[in-house]
Amino acid sequence: MRAWIAAAVIGLSCVCPAYAQSPSSVDEAFKDAQLASAPGAGVALADGAARIAAADPALKSLFDAHRDAEARRRALDTVLASLRAQGAPAADRARGVAVDLDQATLAAGELRRRLDQAFPAFADLTDPAPLAIAQVQALLRPEEALVLILPTERGTYVWAVTQGTAVWRRSDLTASSVEASASRLQAALRTAGGRGAVDAAGPRRTAGGFDRASAYALYRALWEPLEATLSNSRLVYLVVDGPLRSVPPGVLVTAAPSGDDRDPAALRGTAWLERRHAFAFLPAVVSLKAARRADASNSRGFAGFGDADTRTYPEGSQPKSLAQLPGTRSELDGLAHALRSPRRAVRLGADATEAAVRSADLSGASVVAFATHALPAREETSGVVREPALVLTPPLRPEGDDDGLLTASDAARLRLNADLVILSACDTGLDDPNAQGVNSLSRAFLYAGARALMVSNWRIRDDVAERLSVRAVTLARRNRQGVAYALHSAALEMMEDRSDPSFAHPSQWSSFSVIGDGAVRIGGG
Structure with missing residues (x-):
């Protein structure tokens, strides 16, 4: 299929404003690219x-x-x-x-x-019929764009759609080259440690350099040809699969970098793509349709779960080996304060159980947050694939199917009416090739009724998770702006904060991404 897409678009015009040339061919290629973006x-x-x-x-x-x-x-x-x-x-x-x-x-x-x-979200997410360019344009708002990137072994194809324009570009960069570039960048981004790795206050050095030359080369190959089309787009929705999903677009570099890649001052002076746009990932192009036809939320409350007590897990179990997370308590308290919610909205420690999540009436919460550890999907020696899960406090005595782990299937059965679900744990945005570019844990919360998610891109640092999530929610409420815009502002603030040299490194300020409707406003504001 990918080879056919490559052959199908080679003869098309590079620019197709308002369908000026070969509109039907461009449209069909756009639809086929959606089907080919995640084989299987x-x-x-x-x-x-x-x-x-x-x-x-x-x-x-x-x-x-x-x-x-x-x-x-x-x-x-x-x-x-x-x-x-x-x-x-x-x-x-x-x-x-x-x-x-x-x-x-x-x-x-x-x-x-x-x-x-x-079940509108369920239908769209489980039956991702491709959308025509005109359908996407009808869903986009004036300051929004959608970018679809499809790497193949014959080159990489990129579509950019705004309300009034649809363009496509072909880069000679093959899927193998894209993967190699993404792997180099990801290696530097994933060196930040894990939740709980940094608890003490005080300045720190950057953990290492970041290959800004590779980030610039990748930008020039895939994004620079779209500059004119995206110039007025404050929010860009991105549909991308495979290795590129592990590299947030904001860490790409839009001008030749200068200085030492390890120097915080040079990093702060870098022309990051993050400075131009806010971003939100979509599982598929059709997911924009599901996000836009969801009714506006009337929810105003908050529900938070975290500071799980992993010491009560059985000896030898994976959660037992996980450290306690002191930052999760202050993070959830900070979110409750930002949303002017009572302290009882937060369940911590012994109260942060799977049973508590299941029994809570979450339909009135505009924001639902989990601050804890996460376990990735993994194939057991028996051949059974364990689902990704959020770690909660297990019951003292086994109670039904409450094992302390909120799996993807458990999350999908929740009844949410949330504008935003925050999964503040390590690797909650980790790519799953069987889930069309977005892992099954995040997809499950979209099934359950979340309009947008904030997920971590790697092993997020404890203090960074607290700062970014609380600040983003505070800005979203104060400025009555969409969650992707708010996270974008919080990232730019951290990037320029000289109180901690490590904040200049993209592994910190780009730790979170938004999935879903990036323009949704918390509390329907």
């Missing part, structure tokens, strides 16, 4: 949909009915095609099957309408 993702999404549906009786009923209706419609369509191929001898039978097919099509359409109405 459709199967993974279908499996995830079935697993989530099985745990929700109402969703399961509609999901199963629609699946059966679609199976019947496809079967009748196949039969009708066969009968028509037989010509006159099968004409009478074909007419009868055609009537049945019309009825089956109506029935399947009605069930899909009901499914979309009852």
